Amino acid sequence: MIELFTLGGYGTVGRNMTLVKYKDEAVVLDIGLHLENLIRFSGENDDIRKTESPEELMKAGALPDLIRHKTLLDKVLAIIPSHAHLDHVGGVPYLYRFFRKAEIIGSPFTLAVLNELERGGRRKAASIQKIRLSVNGKHRVSRNIKVQFVSASHSVPDAVFVVVQTPDGNVVYANDFKIDFSPGLGSLPNLRKLSKFRKPKALVMDSLYAGKMGKTPSESVAKEMLSDVFLQVKNQKGAIFITTFSSHIARLKEIVEISRKCGRTPVFIGRSLFKYMTAAESIDLVDLSSKHRIVRFNDKIVSLLRKVEQNPEKYVVVCTGHQGEPNSVLSRIVYNRLYGFSSKDSVIFSSIVIPGEENIRNRERLELAIDKTRARVFRDIHVSGHASREDHRELLDTLLPEKVFPAHCELSSSKILKDFVEASYDSKVIIASEHERHAF
Ligand SMILES: [Zn+2]
Ligand SMILES: [Zn+2]
Structure with missing residues (x-):
């Protein structure tokens, strides 16, 4: 039995x-x-x-x-x-x-x-x-x-x-x-x-x-959706901020590949991104960080964002916070005005809102705050x-x-x-x- x-x-x-x-x-x-x-x-x-x-x-x-x-x-x-x-x-x-x-x-x-x-x-x-x-x-x-x-x-x-x-x-x-x-x-x-x-x-x-x-659509569909958004916004000369699941290594790899194709340097901000990327590299699954910057401490975030502000067209900022979690990197960047968004900039949510009242409320609030800065918001660039x-x-x-x-x-x-x-x-x-x- x-x-x-x-x-x-x-x-x-x-x-x-x-x-x-x-x-x-x-x-x-x-x-x-x-x-x-x-x-x-x-x-x-x-x-x-x-x-x-x-x-x-x-x-x-x-x-x-x-x-x-x-x-x-x-x-x-x-x-x-x-x-x-x-x-x-x-x-x-x-x-x-x-x-x-x-x-x-x-x-x-x-x-x-x-x-x-x-x-x-x-x-x-x-x-x-x-x-x-x-x-x-x-x-x-x-x-x-x-x-x-x-x-x-x-x-x-x-x-x-x-x-x-x-x-x-x-x-x-x-x-x-x-x-x-x-x-x-x-x-x-x-x-x-x-x-x-x-x-x-x-x-x-x-x-x-x-x-x-x-x-459920294949991950290859998500890659095409991402490419499509990048092609649309790359000539705006603004910064591209993108947030996704830190554990989604295939997606991070796609973001790096597409960023490079568009002539931009990806930079990563967030402790959990650091953890998952380190884990992936420790078993030789991918090599994402050796060529790119990962920032996980608060004091470094501000100086990195200053650099992005000076040449926004050169970077793709990958950060945590796709659910609008109040303490996440993206929320802090937006609510604490760590970056001066303009109408040229884009924020891509390469995720869906995970069902749950709290998540839905958090995300709505964050998207509204980004919208007020006049930056473009792309959501649901994702497959489950x-x-x-x-x-x-x-x-x-x-x-x-x-x-x-x-x-x-x-x-x-x-x-x-x-x-x-x-x-x-x-x-x-x-x-x-x-x-x-x-x-x-
Ligand atoms: Zn799972
Ligand atoms: Zn699960």
Whole structure:
């Protein structure tokens, strides 16, 4: 009998955590932060603050609430973050001490980011072993549990589908993913390998956009959208400011390439950009920073912006703050007037607003403030990393799971997924809340 515990990220977007148990052995898939709750609590996104305790963050809903699961956590032999987004790996450094004997298994970029998150922090647990698996690698965790990675595509490098194999069948964890055969960077989704694990007992599936018909566009489409905006504004002789997800290394690579084509020098501002770019370079994924300037400290930001003001047509300023987070670099540049915007300048949001009242309010306020400076604003120059209906269908056709657990979404999306799946497949869809136990 396999037991699956929905510890976080069911019925809500964030703090992802699922525990799979067979007899007395268990593994944990993801330990993530709930970013919206984290921003509300600490005013900052995309970064780990060192001051809050795990208990405080649990109370704020920013981490999965593990207090009630202490005995269960003693059985955990491996923590397996599926990819490097903070809603999947960001909780790991906070919660080491809740596990007595777990090792960490991750793909190269995921572990490189985890190392960056730990750097300088007090939460590094030297005694915890880290096992680096390739995106199609496998590892035996214990007598009864094996783990197989299968490369997925998403908006961060080295994202994987995780197959947890037990003597009573498999659980496949597909959280997050989309099907993209032109991702720009990294491996293609390995559906052939995944098909070897057909008919798993359960599939935990990223269902954020279960209500979106069609297929999520490829990253190559985002590259064309970016090129189009750059071609439109490059002759304005103004500065180009662009903000995107710091972990989206493929997008950053595209921005560098397009900037160079337009004869401009990209400069990067922000601590989280520095962390993710350092992580990518530490595993030789890209070489972005050696030729370009990255600024992460406040005093350096002002002097860099003075240089940009003198020759705005020569630069592309890449910075954090695409959600309008109040303490982010872009918000500070705009609200504190660190740069004198004019009608020649452009601000590009290479992102979408992540659903949530707080995010929507923050972004509206920031866009309004930029608009008042008369600078041009380009928004939604972006494609999502999350699956839509036809991506879901591809995965379901490949796996034909017995049960599907919608994850990473609100109840309304779970219901749409249930209607679709149960009308088209023999699979049963289980709409779970957090802290439930399911046995099969
Ligand atoms: Zn996620
Ligand atoms: Zn993700």
